[in-house]
Amino acid sequence: MSDDGLVDWIEEALAPIGEVTARSMMGGKILYLDGTVFALLGFDDLWFKADAESDPLWDEAGCDRFRYAFKDGRVGGMNYRRAPGDVHDDPDEMRRWALLAVEAGRRAPEKKKRKKR
Numbered sequence: 001m002s003d004d005g006l007v008d009w010i011e012e013a014l015a016p017i018g019e020v021t022a023r024s025m026m027g028g029k030i031l032y033l034d035g036t037v038f039a040l041l042g043f044d045d046l047w048f049k050a051d052a053e054s055d056p057l058w059d060e061a062g063c064d065r066f067r068y069a070f071k072d073g074r075v076g077g078m079n080y081r082r083a084p085g086d087v088h089d090d091p092d093e094m095r096r097w098a099l100l101a102v103e104a105g106r107r108a109p110e111k112k113k114r115k116k117r
Contacts, residue, residue, distance in 0.1 A: 013091035047080035048101035
């Protein structure tokens, strides 16, 4: 499924609970539900927002943490988890995991806006 096809599926599955919007970023897409960041599409997969409070549920489901390698060999990460496979064809599961991710997104501290010069 292409990124656009996956975004269409996510929009359809989450329509009963809110509006999904997407913004292109660094070769992928950031997904919002009613203005709250909840997922990203990149590295050929869907990654849901996570945090310390939701990590045990993601761990229990066996969802890998988002990791990436720098050119110098260091490994970095962000607070996202690989989506469980069943979200790709089960709208109830998509809503279940997306809502968990939205909660993590709402708990995240707001980023400070840069001052204009």
